[in-house]
Amino acid sequence: MFEPIETFLSRVAKEPPPSWLIPEVMPDRGKVFIVAEPNAGKTWLALMACKAAAADGREVLIVEEEGSGKRFGDRLTGLRISGKVHIAHAKAAMIDDAECRKALIRRVAKAVRPVIVFDPFASLHAGNENDTEHASSVVRHLSAVANANSESLIIVCHHSSKNQERSEIHKSRGSGVFGAWTDVQLNLAHIPTRKEEGRIAFTVRVAKSRDGHRGAESSFSIDLSTGEVSATEGDDRMSDEIDDLILGQLKAAPEGLMRSAIPRALKRKKQLVLDRVRALLDCGALVERTSANGKPVVQIAPEDVREVAS
Numbered sequence: 001m002f003e004p005i006e007t008f009l010s011r012v013a014k015e016p017p018p019s020w021l022i023p024e025v026m027p028d029r030g031k032v033f034i035v036a037e038p039n040a041g042k043t044w045l046a047l048m049a050c051k052a053a054a055a056d057g058r059e060v061l062i063v064e065e066e067g068s069g070k071r072f073g074d075r076l077t078g079l080r081i082s083g084k085v086h087i088a089h090a091k092a093a094m095i096d097d098a099e100c101r102k103a104l105i106r107r108v109a110k111a112v113r114p115v116i117v118f119d120p121f122a123s124l125h126a127g128n129e130n131d132t133e134h135a136s137s138v139v140r141h142l143s144a145v146a147n148a149n150s151e152s153l154i155i156v157c158h159h160s161s162k163n164q165e166r167s168e169i170h171k172s173r174g175s176g177v178f179g180a181w182t183d184v185q186l187n188l189a190h191i192p193t194r195k196e197e198g199r200i201a202f203t204v205r206v207a208k209s210r211d212g213h214r215g216a217e218s219s220f221s222i223d224l225s226t227g228e229v230s231a232t233e234g235d236d237r238m239s240d241e242i243d244d245l246i247l248g249q250l251k252a253a254p255e256g257l258m259r260s261a262i263p264r265a266l267k268r269k270k271q272l273v274l275d276r277v278r279a280l281l282d283c284g285a286l287v288e289r290t291s292a293n294g295k296p297v298v299q300i301a302p303e304d305v306r307e308v309a310s
Helices: 005-012 042-055 069-078 098-110 132-146 177-181 236-251 261-266 270-282 303-309
Strands: 020-022 030-036 060-064 085-089 115-119 153-159 184-191 199-209 217-223 229-233 286-290 296-300
Touching: 020 042, 030 042, 030 132, 030 177, 042 060, 042 069, 042 115, 042 153, 042 184, 042 199, 042 217, 069 085, 098 132, 115 132, 132 153, 132 177, 236 261, 236 270, 236 296, 261 270, 270 286
Parallel strands: 030 153, 030 184, 060 085, 060 115, 115 153
Antiparallel strands: 184 199, 199 217, 217 229, 286 296
16 A cells, blocks of 8 residues: 655656646646536536547547537537537436446546536436535545546536535535535636627636645636637736626615625625725725715715816
């Protein structure tokens, strides 16, 4: 079972460094959970990884149990995905069914550097995801599929918990076993876009990464007419999006909101929203006043105040 430290260090020094399908976000192998609310972009992010893998000559196996075949086909077409990609749509593939699991393991074992997507996680098993014993059983089954090929990447799309108080690493619904099992957990948040723009956008926060930088954020935009994916790292794009959301929220509440209420209303990271509120106050786009009940509230600045500030 054990080996001398010199032997161990010599052996692992020859292993390749960590690499990525999506830089600093999606690793090229391992176990990944993508966590978000419904319709936030989980499937799109998984398909971005599939596109990158297929372009590199890898085999892609997608178990898709959500939505119509036409809608899913439109997504594949929109992203211009091609190559060794195989789809199991609405086949009721269950990881806790022994025969189904054996078939998955056989298929994964013979695949070339496979990427396997399960979407959504709730359709993958029949049981109570809050039950620790059941959750432990499910992740053992998932590990059996992942371990069938040492070069595999397994991606599971899962819905976030309604409990906003849970920590980032436990944002997913169900038992904490799932968050502990993953090598990488990506928490995704939808970025609103106008229909006429013909694109979808979202922000990805790395909640857990064994080989990457936990807490890193990236924003992605997909042009549905060309399939082109653009990515921005850092705060510039996110700041603009958050500013728009803050102003929209305050337009809907002309009487103003307390600072602490704005992150809750937007369902975004508290410190990020409060930093943007402060920036908007500093530039004169917002003002802080005392409400009728004596509490400080933030409002959109009147036109004359904004003109003086500018």
